[in-house]
Amino acid sequence: MLNLAAIDLVSLGISTAKIIGLVFLTILPMVAYSVWAERRVSALIQDRIGPNRVGWAGLLQPIADGLKFILKEDFTPKHVRTGYYWLAPALTMVPALMTCAVLPFGSTLFGEKMVIADLDVGPLFVFAIASLSVYGIVLAGWASNSKYPFLGGVRATSQMISYEISLGLSVIPLFMIYGHLNLGKIVQYQAENGWALLPLWGESLQNWNWLLVIPVFISFIVFVTSMFAETNRLPFDLPECETELVAGYHTEYSSMKFALFFLGEYAAMIIGSGLAVTLFLGGWSLPFGWLTHAAGSDVPFWHGLVHIGVFLAKVVVFILFFIVVRWTLPRFRYDQLMRLGWVFFFEIALANIVITALILWLVTGPLNKEETEAPAEPTPAAQVSSIEQGMFDEPTLLVRETSTFRIQASSF
């Protein structure tokens, strides 16, 4: 049980500030502007102009749309199951906004960790909460009491739970490599020892550790593709494909209730991108250990800001990737979709786990022993002490200058 008296008001206030900062000042504007970006980029790809009337280059369009959603006629048709009909949009959006609680969106600012809840079960939390949004969709389909939403809801449910398996399996190799499930520590490890997909500095260069990039790359492909399917994006938007099902599970919805589905879908896309960036592309860290600080040490104010900026920039690149893919690939057929998830990705992900296990066994076992039998390189600490004795010349002096960056010290 939560001991309510033990919660001090200061940490409560800080958490609330972080939640409002992340959810209302970052994710919701990002949702609005990724809709705008999607419309502009689609127009660009299809040789149209796109929304360009409201504000400069149509930049106020999302705000106008939001206002219109709120002011629209709020209509509940008679044939629906009213209670569930109202519950469904909220059930789709709330999990999408909740999953961002464990994403580290920056290093530290004012001595505060830039993550809402620093849990040791981060990815498990994300998967557990994200799969709750299936309930919203299946309820929407069932409560609408109409044919198209019903078929869309059933399709969406079966697609989302199918791809959840390959999503869950595809990240296991990463947790084998990192050795824990705390997303903050995972990013810190990548900042110091090379991103999972870019092992070019730190420990990843030693003891054949770079071999791990092979399973990580396979994981990345499976993870990103499953994420497309989880968020019902093209080429996997079977639940709402216009030509067959009108709009799928939200056919009977209008005004703000429809907007909540929209919001939930885009928020899920942004948080999925955030998770992919965190696990595979080093989260808030810059490559080669630039501006990286050891865990728990003081981070200068502007470095903290740069880290948040880097994280958001990576997420934005990922969202643009989502949009470009939408206008590049045609939609799959339903049997192809199920076959891809259950047959190809399931088998590839399982094989990938075994490959990772083998590589890790070799890296920590036989290959590691060869390395230790060779003349051992002096550890950074030993180097620093011998510099003090004046025994080393130029290259090691370089090491000393950057001695706060453990990474560079060991890669020299």
Add this chain to the structure above:
Amino acid sequence: MSQDYTPVLIQIVIASGFAVATLIASVMLGKRAMRNTVKDSAYECGMNPTGEGQARFSVKFYLVAMLFVLFDIEVVFLYPWAVVFRENVANAPVYFWGMLGFVFVLFIAYLYALKKGALEWKS
């Protein structure tokens, strides 16, 4: 321990509060809904709705749901093993062979489902 989860609790409250607030705002600020028979009928591309709202659907969807429960549990069982694998495998190869056995047993179950055509959607 439970202290770590306090922000999650606040997050749940704020997120659900936001959802409820937008739904209420839409009712308060939106135009009053006008009803008529056509508007109240289910959307079927402008035709009069026929039959039940809920069509029958393939039993395959149930099969997928059942297989999902089975294999999702497998995934969850692999997580704790994945976390302790790296530091222990060099000294205890059982960490590798044990997992291989576990995955092998489930893979046989998977092959059975595949052979039975549970994942075949074309027919």
